[in-house]
Amino acid sequence: MNITTLYMNAKAAIAANKIAKMDADKKAAGFLMLLALAFVAVMPEVAMAAPWDGAADKVLEIFTGGLTRTLAIIAVIACGIAAIAGKLSWDWAIKIIIGIVLIFGAAAIVDYVISAAS
Structure with missing residues (x-):
């Protein structure tokens, strides 16, 4: 392996890691939004109209x-x-x-x- 191949492999690994982190962040944001909506739905002010x-x-x-x-x-x-x-x-x-x-x-x-x- 030469240095160019190592660089390209490292660059691909970093890009894949960034994509995985973005996916995890999107999942966490979706979960928090769902949790907030569930919390608001059970609040008496909202649930009782x-x-x-x-x-x-x-x-x-x-x-x-x-x-x-x-x-x-x-x-x-x-x-x-x-x-x-x-x-x-x-x-x-x-x-x-x-x-x-x-x-x-x-x-x-x-x-x-x-x-x-x-």
Whole structure:
């Protein structure tokens, strides 16, 4: 075997491995979608055909609840530690802060726009 044959064999093996990983990712994504649909189907808000407001309020509660607040606090602490160590990427810090403002200020922003439009 010469070097060209070895290179071609390695290239084919890498391509086959990438295809196998993509197939596995597609299967995993399909399974997660099926699991999410099954979960939503057994939720009382959806299964009992309750008004969509109840389900939407649950989603809003998930995004602005205690766990999300805790994760936001941890993200800000991580930014502070990185700043102290001199390893803070200001690009990431700005993205984190803007994300937190948009997530927790979303209701106030929407209320402001609605009141300004009427």
